[in-house]
Amino acid sequence: MPEPLLAVEHLSVEIPTRRGVLAAIDDVSFAIEPGEVLGVVGESGAGKSITGAAIIGLLDPPSRIAGGRIVFAGRRIDDLSDAAMRPLRGKEIGAIFQDPLTSLNPLYTVGRQLVETIRVHLGLDRSAARRRALALLQDVGIPAPEQRIDHYPHQFSGGMRQRIVIALALAANPRLVIADEPTTALDVSIQAQIIALLKRLTREHGTAVMLVTHDMGVIAETADRVAVMYAGRIVEIGPVRAVVKEPRHPYTVGLMGAIPALGLRRERLPQIDGAMPPLSAIPSGCAFHPRCPKVFARCRGERPELLPVGSGAAACWLHAEALGKRP
Amino acid sequence: MTQEAEAPLLRVEGLARHFDVSPPLLNRLLERRGRVLLKAVDGVDFAVRRGETFALVGESGCGKSTVARVIVGLHAPTRGRVLFAGTDLARPAPSAERRRLRRRLQMIFQDPYASLNPRWRVRDIVAEPLRTHGLCDGEGAVRARVDELLGEVRLAAADGDKYPHEFSGGQRQRISIARALAATPDFLVCDEPTSALDVSVQAQILNLMKDLQRELGLTYLFISHNLAVVYHVSTMVGVMYLGRLVELAATADLFAAPRHPYTRLLLATVPDLALSGRARAPLAGEVPSPIDPPAGCAFHPRCAYANDRCRRERPELRQAGRSRVACHAVEEGRLPAEG
Numbered sequence: 206m207p208e209p210l211l212a213v214e215h216l217s218v219e220i221p222t223r224r225g226v227l228a229a230i231d232d233v234s235f236a237i238e239p240g241e242v243l244g245v246v247g248e249s250g251a252g253k254s255i256t257g258a259a260i261i262g263l264l265d266p267p268s269r270i271a272g273g274r275i276v277f278a279g280r281r282i283d284d285l286s287d288a289a290m291r292p293l294r295g296k297e298i299g300a301i302f303q304d305p306l307t308s309l310n311p312l313y314t315v316g317r318q319l320v321e322t323i324r325v326h327l328g329l330d331r332s333a334a335r336r337r338a339l340a341l342l343q344d345v346g347i348p349a350p351e352q353r354i355d356h357y358p359h360q361f362s363g364g365m366r367q368r369i370v371i372a373l374a375l376a377a378n379p380r381l382v383i384a385d386e387p388t389t390a391l392d393v394s395i396q397a398q399i400i401a402l403l404k405r406l407t408r409e410h411g412t413a414v415m416l417v418t419h420d421m422g423v424i425a426e427t428a429d430r431v432a433v434m435y436a437g438r439i440v441e442i443g444p445v446r447a448v449v450k451e452p453r454h455p456y457t458v459g460l461m462g463a464i465p466a467l468g469l470r471r472e473r474l475p476q477i478d479g480a481m482p483p484l485s486a487i488p489s490g491c492a493f494h495p496r497c498p499k500v501f502a503r504c505r506g507e508r509p510e511l512l513p514v515g516s517g518a519a520a521c522w523l524h525a526e527a528l529g530k531r532p
Numbered sequence: 533m534t535q536e537a538e539a540p541l542l543r544v545e546g547l548a549r550h551f552d553v554s555p556p557l558l559n560r561l562l563e564r565r566g567r568v569l570l571k572a573v574d575g576v577d578f579a580v581r582r583g584e585t586f587a588l589v590g591e592s593g594c595g596k597s598t599v600a601r602v603i604v605g606l607h608a609p610t611r612g613r614v615l616f617a618g619t620d621l622a623r624p625a626p627s628a629e630r631r632r633l634r635r636r637l638q639m640i641f642q643d644p645y646a647s648l649n650p651r652w653r654v655r656d657i658v659a660e661p662l663r664t665h666g667l668c669d670g671e672g673a674v675r676a677r678v679d680e681l682l683g684e685v686r687l688a689a690a691d692g693d694k695y696p697h698e699f700s701g702g703q704r705q706r707i708s709i710a711r712a713l714a715a716t717p718d719f720l721v722c723d724e725p726t727s728a729l730d731v732s733v734q735a736q737i738l739n740l741m742k743d744l745q746r747e748l749g750l751t752y753l754f755i756s757h758n759l760a761v762v763y764h765v766s767t768m769v770g771v772m773y774l775g776r777l778v779e780l781a782a783t784a785d786l787f788a789a790p791r792h793p794y795t796r797l798l799l800a801t802v803p804d805l806a807l808s809g810r811a812r813a814p815l816a817g818e819v820p821s822p823i824d825p826p827a828g829c830a831f832h833p834r835c836a837y838a839n840d841r842c843r844r845e846r847p848e849l850r851q852a853g854r855s856r857v858a859c860h861a862v863e864e865g866r867l868p869a870e871g
Contacts (some may be wrong), residue, residue, distance in 0.1 A: 248730035249701075285832065349561035361817055385715055392591040395818060397801040419730060422803020449805065463735035473742065474735040474764065480700045481730075526612060 208279060209236035210413050211260070211381055216273035216283075218252075218259050220484070222493075227484040229255050229268060231437045234511075237381065241408065242414040244445065246421055250481050251434040253417045256384045259283070260311055260415070261298055262290040278380065296326040299374030299412075301403075303386035304472030305366035308373065309358040315342075315369050316354035319376055321336045322416045326377035341372040363394035368402065382407065400427055421464055425449050430517075433457050436482055436492035440463060443517015453519040491522070499523060539618060540579035541719060542603070547610035548775075549573040549598050553823065569621035570823050572598040574775040575612070580768070582718075585745070585752040587783070588764035589759060589798070591819055594772040596755045601722045603753065604639045616719070619697070635665050642724035644704030648696040654707055655692035658682065661714040678791050681710040684747075685740060702733035706740065713744070723755045738765060759802050763787055771795045774822055774830040781855035791857045793835050793867070829860065837861040 209385055218230035230252045237243045247253045258264050260275055264287065277285040282293065294300070302308050310318055319338035323329055329337065335354075342350035345368040358366055367387065374382050387403065388396040404427055407414050416428055424431050425445060432442040433454065441454040452458045462475035479496045482488060494504040503522045511518040512525055534663055554567040580586040588596040593647040602608045605616050605621060613620050616633055638661075641647040658678045661667070668674045679689040685706040696704055705725060712720055726734040727739070738761065744750060756762050762769055762783070769786045771779040771794065779792040790796045803819060817834040820826055829847050832838040839860075847858040861867040 248732060290656065364818055382680050392819070393759070393801045394591060394797060421731070422805055426803055460732060461805075463732045464805060465735075465738070465758075465760040467760055467763055467799075467802055473739045476735040476739055477732045477777070478736070480702060482732065 210239045210241075210278060211237040211415070212274075212276040213256070214274045214276070215270040216256070216259060216275065216446060218264065218268055219271040220268045224485070228271075228487070229437055229484060230259065231487075232273070233434075233437075233439055234273075235432055235439060235442060237413050239380065240407075240411045240413055241403075241430065242416060242428045244424035244431040245415060245417045245433055245434060246419065246424050246460075247434035248419060248481055250436075251484070252437040253419075253434050254385050256262060256434070257300075257385050257415060261294055261300055262287070263294075263300075268292050292326075293373065295379070296377045296421070297379055297381065299377070299379040299382040300369075301370050301374045301382060301384040301387045301392070303389050305307055305363065305370045305390075306358065308370045309366065311358055314355050314357055315361070319354075319369075319373060322373055322376045337376070338372075340505065341376060342369070343436065344406065345369070346371045346398075347372075364391055364398065367391060367395075367399055371399070371403060371406065375410065375412070378410060379412060381413045383413065383415045383417070386419070387416075388423060389420070396423075403427070421449070421461065436487055437484070438492065438520065439511065440493065440521070441517065442521040443519075444513065448517045451515065453514045453517065453524060454493075454521045455499050455523070457491045457519075459496075459498075499509055538581060541582045541617060542580040542753070543575060543615040544578050544599070544603070544612070545615065546601065546615065547573055547576045547609055548611035549595075549602050549607055549750065550610045550779055550780060554603050568823060571775050571825070572822060573602070574776055576770075576772075576775075578770050578777065578780060580719075580751060580753060583745075583749060584768055585754055585766045586768045586770065587754045587756060587762040588770050588772055589756055589762050590772035591757060591798075593774075593819055593822055595775040595822070597723050599772075600639065600721045600753065600755050604637060605634060606639075610821050631665075635661075635715045636717050637719045637721070638715055638717040639721040639723065640705070640708050640712050640725045642726065642727050644701055644708055645696075647708055648711075649705060651698055652695075652698065653692065654682075654687075654699075657696070657707060658692070658710045658714055661711060665715055667716070677714070682716055684713060684744065685710045700733070701729050702736055704860050705729065705737050709737075709740070709744070713748070718749065719751045719753070721753045721755070724757070725754075726761065727756070727758070734761070741765070743848070761797055774819065774825050776830065776858065777849060778831065778858050779855060780849060780857075785854050789853070789855075789869075790860050791852055791855055791867070792831075792859050792863070793837055794831050797834075829858075835861075837867055 214234050216230055216233045220227045220229050245253045259270055270283050274281055316338055317461045320334045323334040323337050339350050339354060342354060347353050347368055388399050391399060400423060417423060428445045431445045431448050432439045435456050441448060452461050459477035465474060477496055490506050491504045491509050494500045509520045509522050511520045514524040533827050549572050551570040551572055553570045576599060588599060590596050602609050609622060613622060616637055619633055655678050658681055662674050662677055668677050678692055682692055683690055687706055726737050754765055766783045769783050770777050770782060773794050779795045790799050827831050828843045828845055832842040841860050849856045849858045849859050850863055852862050
């Protein structure tokens with residue numbers, strides 16, 4: 206088996222507070238192969254964005270990695286100093302965030318930001334860097350790039366800004382892009398354009414993508430595999446088709462059922478009662494057990510690990526029963 | 533049809549709302565620039581029958597929220613009028629009468645974090661309309677009514693003594709609904725009520741709204757950008773583009789046979805969860821600025837069927853099958869039926 210591009214092993218992230226240390230991410234493991242698109246889906250507070258931030262070393266203090274390892278291209282990166290991480294970030298691992306305005310400097314033209322990124326990471330001279338910047342803008346679909354390259358971020362619409370952010374993230378040909386809710390702030394018709402663009406460019410460049418979003422629709426269209434997070438843990442992971450068509454964890458089942466779909470009009474949407482627990486009150490055993498329609502005794506006392514089921518894995522004791530692995 | 537005979541509960545006629553976004557007077561004089569008008573809503577007609585859920589759908593800047601705000605009286609209309617139960621809400625009527633009508637028309641906002649006063653207990657937030665409109669006799673009655681309202685939105689009476697920050701987004705939206713219901717309205721304007729919520733919470737709120745509609749006989753104007761949600765909740769849909777309605781149809785008709793090219797575009801961009809392999813059609817172009825909308829049909833720069841007439845002449849809503857559509861191509865029969 207080829208070595209994965211990114212391996213996250215037993216990662217834990219904690220947030221120290223006045224009232225004790227909270228576990229934001231609790232023992233999360235997954236891998237991304239070269240060129241693969243892994244979707245990470247979950248609702249607010251599930252820990253999906255923190256996982257992405259931990260990988261690129263941009264956790265907001267006082268959050269910190271409390272355990273586990275992150276290995277990128279065979280090299281451990283979770284214990285790197287900020288100075289050692291900086292050349293990796295942007296060059297090897299690109300990032301796209303929800304709000305394009307926070308990723309762009311409002312005081313510099315987009316051309317200057319692109320040229321600077323290209324020169325720092327690829328060591329090109331000014332005119333070669335500008336040629337590459339123009340080609341990138343063309344690639345992400347900015348009309349008339351020769352004129353637009355000297356414009357400031359505020360002179361672009363939201364969709365165009367997100368295209369520029371994608372150009373910046375891909376400027377140094379990174380091997381992995383972490384895209385955190387890249388289309389959430391955009392209108393639906395623009396969203397489709399950005400998703401198509403991201404898919405095309407990453408396929409052309411062979412870039413692997415970790416796509417973090419709350420939108421199962423975006424994942425279904427874009428990802429190869431998907432990891433579903435709940436209360437700081439992965440509850441299910443597998444090929445996107447399998448997870449969408451035949452979810453195995455009761456939370457994924459509920460999540461898929463709760464999405465209104467065209468062509469299937471129901472009087473009521475199947476709903477999961479209650480809400481995701483706050484980090485300060487994660488239930489014992491399986492964190493989903495108080496909301497789970499299939500809960501039984503073992504779920505309350507014992508925490509399930511990811512167990513293989515079908516073509517993926519789910520952290521649910523139902524599948525241990527099915528496998529006959531009950532100790 | 534008997535519903536046709538019944539007068540609509542809400543009628544919007546030729547509604548327009550323009551905003552003056554001109555630079556300051558001094559700049560206008562020095563730079564010789566004129567006034568600039570943003571035509572957020574520019575001629576919208578529709579009617580909502582009792583018990584119906586009428587959805588207004590469109591992308592940012594199409595004017596759907598401005599329509600909602602004009603209807604509840606947060607903006608005055610620039611042109612046209614809003615008739616509620618047959619009475620023009622903007623016309624100076626006796627104030628007691630207008631107050632009574634306004635009470636019957638309430639609004640739920642998108643952001644449950646911004647629409648609740650963080651310094652008030654939930655009990656006082658829900659009681660405010662009761663006190664303002666003098667709907668209860670004495671504090672005991674207010675208390676009993678607040679408990680009842682919290683129950684209606686499936687919150688516990690004890691939740692009344694807490695502050696908004698102690699609740700999740702979904703629970704806050706329940707509080708907003710309880711506050712709106714306190715005035716015993718028969719018409720609720722809901723401006724993206726679930727857009728800020730996670731999907732599992734969205735399902736809870738949509739189910740609650742449907743239950744309340746059935747229990748209390750409510751009529752909804754439902755503003756949303758999410759077509760799947762609109763498909764799920766509404767009975768009638770109006771599609772807006774740059775301040776005007778481009779298509780008006782019963783929900784079943786609109787989704788089975790979308791007619792306007794913009795409606796078709798919106799439907800094609802809904803993410804495909806069935807994994808049927810249908811590629812999303814990423815239509816080129818963006819919504820133009822409402823300050824300087826294209827001449828003729830505002831959609832023509834993005835439309836594959838645009839011709840000279842579309843660039844010149846603004847289409848009006850006309851009957852097309854069972855829908856009403858503002859499109860020259862539909863009217864002339866040169867738009868292919870959608871496969």
